[in-house]
Amino acid sequence: MEDQVPLSERYLKTMGRRMTPQRRLVVDILSQAEGHLDATDIYERGRRQDARLSLATVYRTLNILKEAGVVRELHLDDEHHHYELDHQDKHSHLICLSCGRVIEVDSTAFAEAAETIGQLYDFRIASAHVELTGYCADCRRKQEMTD
Amino acid sequence: MEDQVPLSERYLKTMGRRMTPQRRLVVDILSQAEGHLDATDIYERGRRQDARLSLATVYRTLNILKEAGVVRELHLDDEHHHYELDHQDKHSHLICLSCGRVIEVDSTAFAEAAETIGQLYDFRIASAHVELTGYCADCRRKQEMTD
DNA sequence: ATGCAAATGCGAACTATTCTCAAATACATC
DNA sequence: GATGTATTTGAGAATAGTTCGCATTTGCAT
Structure with a gap:
C-alpha cells in the first residue's frame, strides 16, 4: 500500500484545512489496515505511536476525512461505525x-x-x-x- | 399502498414470532409513510393511535422486522437510523x-x-x-x- | 519570524439505543 | 372457548458511541 498522506493533504488543503501529525497518523493507520477499523481501533493503534492522541481527535479527523472523500464510513452493524480508505x-x-x-x-x-x-x-x-x-x-x- | 400487515405476519411466523397490535401499528405507519422515518417519528405517530406504545417496543419491532427482511435500515446521517418498508x-x-x-x-x-x-x-x-x-x-x- | 485561525486534549455532556424485569398477552393445544 | 406458557410489552434506568466546551497548542500564510 503506497503512502496515502500526500494525497490526503491535497484533499485537506482544498477544503481549507491543515495537515497535522494526528491526521497523518489516522491516514497512515487506515492505509496499513487490511480491512475496516472502528474509531477505537484507530485510537488504540494511534496511541502506540503518539501517546497524546485523543479519541475526540480521531472522531473529528474521521469526519473531516469523510467529507473530503478520503475515508468511507461503513455501517456494518448497529454498534458503531467502521472506516476505511476510500479507494476507487x-x-x-x-x-x-x-x-x-x-x-x-x-x-x-x-x-x-x-x-x-x-x-x-x-x-x-x-x-x-x-x-x-x-x-x-x-x-x-x-x-x-x-x- | 396496499396493506402490508398480512405479508409481515407471514414473515414473523416464519421466524417463530408473534404478530401483536404494536407490530401491526409499526408496519402500518411505515406503509403509509412516503419516505423513510426515524424511530421517534414512528413512536410519535404510533402514540396517536395507541397511547400505550413504548419507544423500546418501536426499536425492538424495527430490529425484528429488519431481520425478517420486511424493513430496511438506512444510515442517511450520523444522528440516527431511518427505516422504510423493504419493497423489491x-x-x-x-x-x-x-x-x-x-x-x-x-x-x-x-x-x-x-x-x-x-x-x-x-x-x-x-x-x-x-x-x-x-x-x-x-x-x-x-x-x-x-x- | 510572527500572528492568528484552526486543531488538540481532556473530561463532561449528549443522545440514540438497549437492557431489566414484572406484568400483560398471543396463540398452540386441548 | 378455556388454559398454559413462552413471548412481548412498558417504563425507566443503564450503556455506549459520539460530540461539545474551552483553555492551550500549533500549522502555515505572510
Whole structure:
C-alpha cells in the first residue's frame, strides 16, 4: 500500500484545512489496515505511536476525512461505525443478519452503475457504498437443520 | 399502498414470532409513510393511535422486522437510523455531504447487480441498499461562488 | 519570524439505543 | 372457548458511541 498522506493533504488543503501529525497518523493507520477499523481501533493503534492522541481527535479527523472523500464510513452493524480508505475500487459488503459476518465483494458492476447515476443526477460522488443484508450460506444451512 | 400487515405476519411466523397490535401499528405507519422515518417519528405517530406504545417496543419491532427482511435500515446521517418498508424496488440514496439533502433514486441497474452478486456468493439477500455520498449540484455551485 | 485561525486534549455532556424485569398477552393445544 | 406458557410489552434506568466546551497548542500564510 503506497503512502496515502500526500494525497490526503491535497484533499485537506482544498477544503481549507491543515495537515497535522494526528491526521497523518489516522491516514497512515487506515492505509496499513487490511480491512475496516472502528474509531477505537484507530485510537488504540494511534496511541502506540503518539501517546497524546485523543479519541475526540480521531472522531473529528474521521469526519473531516469523510467529507473530503478520503475515508468511507461503513455501517456494518448497529454498534458503531467502521472506516476505511476510500479507494476507487468501490466495493460492497454482504452483511449476514444472523451471524453478523461481513463478506467483502469487489464489484465493477456497482461502480459503473454508480457512475451512471451520478451523471444522471448531476451529483459528484465522493464515495459509494453498497450494503446487501441477508443470510449467508452457513446460517441458512444451520437454520434448515433446526426446522 | 396496499396493506402490508398480512405479508409481515407471514414473515414473523416464519421466524417463530408473534404478530401483536404494536407490530401491526409499526408496519402500518411505515406503509403509509412516503419516505423513510426515524424511530421517534414512528413512536410519535404510533402514540396517536395507541397511547400505550413504548419507544423500546418501536426499536425492538424495527430490529425484528429488519431481520425478517420486511424493513430496511438506512444510515442517511450520523444522528440516527431511518427505516422504510423493504419493497423489491431496491432504490438508492444520494446523500450530500454538504447540505445533508437526500435524493432518492430508483435503480434497476443496482438491483440487477445485487442479484448477480447474491448468486455468486451464495448469499440470500434480504435487503439491498446503496449509498452514494458526495456533493449535490447546488452545493457545488455555492462552493464555486465563494472561491 | 510572527500572528492568528484552526486543531488538540481532556473530561463532561449528549443522545440514540438497549437492557431489566414484572406484568400483560398471543396463540398452540386441548 | 378455556388454559398454559413462552413471548412481548412498558417504563425507566443503564450503556455506549459520539460530540461539545474551552483553555492551550500549533500549522502555515505572510
